[in-house]
Amino acid sequence: MRYEGRVVLCAYSLSDAPCCLLSEWGRGQHDMQRRTVIDIAGGRFLVTGGASLIGSHLTQQLLEAGAAAVILFDNYALGSPAVAASLAQDRRVTAVRGDITRLPELLDALDQVDGVFALAGFLTLPLSQNPGLGLDVNVLGMYNVVEACRYRGVKKVVFASSVATYGNPEVDAVDERTPFYLTGCKFF
Numbered sequence: 234m235r236y237e238g239r240v241v242l243c244a245y246s247l248s249d250a251p252c253c254l255l256s257e258w259g260r261g262q263h264d265m266q267r268r269t270v271i272d273i274a275g276g277r278f279l280v281t282g283g284a285s286l287i288g289s290h291l292t293q294q295l296l297e298a299g300a301a302a303v304i305l306f307d308n309y310a311l312g313s314p315a316v317a318a319s320l321a322q323d324r325r326v327t328a329v330r331g332d333i334t335r336l337p338e339l340l341d342a343l344d345q346v347d348g349v350f351a352l353a354g355f356l357t358l359p360l361s362q363n364p365g366l367g368l369d370v371n372v373l374g375m376y377n378v379v380e381a382c383r384y385r386g387v388k389k390v391v392f393a394s395s396v397a398t399y400g401n402p403e404v405d406a407v408d409e410r411t412p413f414y415l416t417g418c419k420f421f
């Protein structure tokens with residue numbers, strides 16, 4: 234049986250996020266099948282951008298699901314240290330000040346981590362205010378995350394993309410086959 238890894242983090246169903254780590258869809262011999270990749274209970278996870286809006290909620294869910302450790306990796310460029318400190322009241326949570334554009338900091342933090350949620354990034358507004366830094370974080374930073382995970386043998390990385398990558402789609406629900414739609418033109 235051959236599996237192809239896919240990562241889908243549904244924007245309107247944050248509660249599905251831990252499931253993305255837990256299992257993945259793969260093409261079996263005859264149909265798409267789900268297989269378990271990582272057990273959240275007892276697992277060790279790192280959340281880049283852990284002090285973010287999504288990261289803080291995700292951390293709560295991982296804790297509720299029995300994670301043994303959650304590392305919040307954030308440089309607080311946009312997130313709040315107070316959010317990380319509040320989450321760190323749970324002894325399973327560690328707040329690490331780190332920058333995804335610095336590979337050595339990621340390598341240090343990723344020791345013995347089972348899975349990573351890659352949430353650090355510059356969304357539309359901060360990106361428009363500081364495009365140079367935003368590109369560094371979103372492109373070079375994400376490359377560093379994947380490279381550090383490969384080096385450290387992390388079993389799975391979940392990348393939270395955005396519906397904004399589809400432009401202004403003509404349909405209500407989008408999936409991987411939906412074309413990018415910029416008003417007036419389509420890219421397939």
Ligand SMILES: NC(=O)c1ccc[n+]([C@@H]2O[C@H](COP(=O)([O-])OP(=O)(O)OC[C@H]3O[C@@H](n4cnc5c(N)ncnc54)[C@H](O)[C@@H]3O)[C@@H](O)[C@H]2O)c1
Nearest residue numbers: 282284285286287307308309310311312332333353354393
């Ligand atoms: N908010 C939404 O509605 C939404 C919807 C779909 C997808 N997402 C995705 O979820 C993720 C998180 O979104 P959010 O709204 O919670 O973001 P956010 O703006 O609240 O947080 C981004 C986090 O990244 C951190 N960060 C920025 N640069 C960093 C760096 N160099 N190193 C380490 N940390 C850094 C910031 O300090 C902040 O805590 C993003 O990838 C986003 O695309 C968000």
